[in-house]
Amino acid sequence: MNKEEFLRTLERLLKSLPKQESQKMLDYYAEMIEDRMEEGMSEESAVEDLGDVGVIASQILSTQPVKEKKLSNPAKVLIVSLLILGSPLWACIALALLALILTGLLLILTGYILIWLIPVLACVFMVAGLIVCCVSILGSPFVMASSFTTGLLQLGVGFIAAGLSILAGLFMVVVSRFFVRMTVGFSHWLKVHVFCRMKEVHLWQS
Amino acid sequence: MDAQLKKGFLEFCVLASLKNKDSYGYQIVKDVSQYIEISESTLYPILRRLEASQSVVTYTEEHKNRLRKYYRITPKGKESIQLFLDEWKEIQSIYEYIKGEMDHE
Structure with a gap:
């Protein structure tokens, strides 16, 4: 060679x-x-x-x-093997925790929806009252032509509906304002007290 | 000689061969192999290790129309020879102990 x-x-x-x-x-x-x-x-x-x-x-x-393998450290190997061996246990715990967190989130969401139903209902009342008042008041002259008392009654109902609609509208605005403040406050509180603490725990664990 | 012992000694033999003159691969093999068996393929990883630990530095020089890589010992390399020599007393007392136990029978 x-x-x-x-x-x-x-x-x-x-x-x-x-x-x-x-x-x-x-x-x-x-x-x-x-x-x-x-x-x-x-x-x-x-x-x-x-x-x-x-x-x-x-x-x-x-x-x-x-090439240096990062996992050559015996302690790390031990930890990884324990994690793998214990996977039935910690996987269950992790799943349970996940389920708990999801339930909590759903409850909070449900709470929000329930609370916000009130202003939504008020809004529906307002719109309905507006429609009733418009129809009643505009229709009353035609009814008056056939029966004056019925027409007068209808006119009155129309005004009452208008009043209720305005009240519902005011109620909606006030409640909405309050809820917005509350929702923002609660979300903020949740963020600060739950998620940040979770982050702290996470940081501490790692 | 025991492979582990030999491995330990080789490094210092190579350093010693560079102590008084810069040298190149084949010359180092020739110098060291008078005392301890060494081949090119065992020398290479030793040189690499010594270079990595900054016990030697390398430079390339032209020699008869070709390039040759030279090795030069650094103060750190000289220091590690000295440390090896200082350890000798310890090695000797280990030797005495082993020998003593053998002769004791």
Whole structure:
């Protein structure tokens, strides 16, 4: 085997190494061969003197620093194995916790919806009252033409409906304002007292 | 010689071979192999380790129309030779203990 063949074979065997790394190896062995030849060895015997190229390559590959595995730490290995072994337990606990959190969120959402039903209802009342008042008042002259008392009654109902509608509207505005303040306040409180505390616990745990 | 012991000694042999002159791969192999068996493929990782620990520095110089990589010992490398020599007393007392126990029978 001459130098060229030796280096080509070595290059092929070291294919798994980074290019830069295998190039350093090739330079190193080329220098070794050349230094031997300079001492008077023939090219063939210089290559032979280095030993079997396969053995050299496997030696190089076995002494390459293996890329540090982050989990070589025995404590970490222990923790991971415990986590895996205990997975039936902690998975159940985690699921239960998740369910609890979801239930809590749904309850809060339901509460919001229930509370907001009040202003929504007030709004419906207002619109209904508005329609009734418009229809009654506008329709009353036609009814009066046939029966004055019935028409008068209808006119009165119309005014009452208008009054109720205005009251419902006012109620809606006041209640909405109050609820908006309350909702924002409660959400804020929830954020500060529950989620931030959860975050603190999380930080503390990690 | 025991492989572990040899591995420990080789590093200091290589450093010692660089103590008084800069040297290159083949020369180091020739110098050291007079005392302890060493091949190019065992030398390479040792040089790499020494370079990484800044016990040696390398430079490339032209030699007869080709490049040759030279190794030079650093003060840190010299220091580690000294530390190895200072440890010798300890090694010797370990030797005495082992030998003493063997002769005791």
